[in-house]
Amino acid sequence: MINIDILVGSTLGGTEYVAEATQPFLEEAGFSTQVHFSPDLTILNIEEESIWLVCLATHGAGDYPDNFKQIVEQINNISDDLSNIHFGLIGVGDSNYDTYCYAAKHFDLLLHEKGALRLGNIFNIDVVESPIPEDQIEDWIPLWIKDLNSLAI
Numbered sequence: 001m002i003n004i005d006i007l008v009g010s011t012l013g014g015t016e017y018v019a020e021a022t023q024p025f026l027e028e029a030g031f032s033t034q035v036h037f038s039p040d041l042t043i044l045n046i047e048e049e050s051i052w053l054v055c056l057a058t059h060g061a062g063d064y065p066d067n068f069k070q071i072v073e074q075i076n077n078i079s080d081d082l083s084n085i086h087f088g089l090i091g092v093g094d095s096n097y098d099t100y101c102y103a104a105k106h107f108d109l110l111l112h113e114k115g116a117l118r119l120g121n122i123f124n125i126d127v128v129e130s131p132i133p134e135d136q137i138e139d140w141i142p143l144w145i146k147d148l149n150s151l152a153i
Ligand SMILES: Cc1cc2nc3c(=O)[nH]c(=O)nc-3n(C[C@H](O)[C@H](O)[C@H](O)COP(=O)(O)O)c2cc1C
Pocket: 009, 010, 011, 012, 013, 014, 015, 016, 057, 058, 059, 060, 061, 062, 063, 065, 092, 093, 094, 095, 097, 099, 100, 101, 102, 127
């Protein structure tokens, strides 16, 4: 069974619910899932083809949540590339900020720089329009699952 590593970046906990809301859909589609609330590159297997679903809030002024800073630093410092990684990306933010969903934007650029390939579009959830962000998952995740199924892993 193909596993999806779900990487969560969250300060106030809302994005953890977003991550957990994806699990039943992915599992129903035949994937196993593992949620990482403190993502750590050393326990992710980047030697083999892997799939990440990144659920990432923006904090500070367009910054990463504290629990996500470790993996960003680890990725910045690796000498290997991440060409074995396919990833999906869900950003959570507030459109009142000029730096709306910047963490997701920056992480997307970083992963691409390291050779990872994104499946599908970045799905940004605006907490102004969607005060319960996990409710938006059911619209997007079926599209992402289609992209996953088209991968020949
Ligand atoms: C101190 C603070 C700073 C924030 N800065 C940003 C920001 O720069 N850009 C953005 O899109 N959202 C920003 N937000 C909104 C959060 O991304 C939003 O509240 C989100 O739901 C938080 O997710 P979490 O509960 O998983 O931490 C900020 C929220 C707080 C409390």
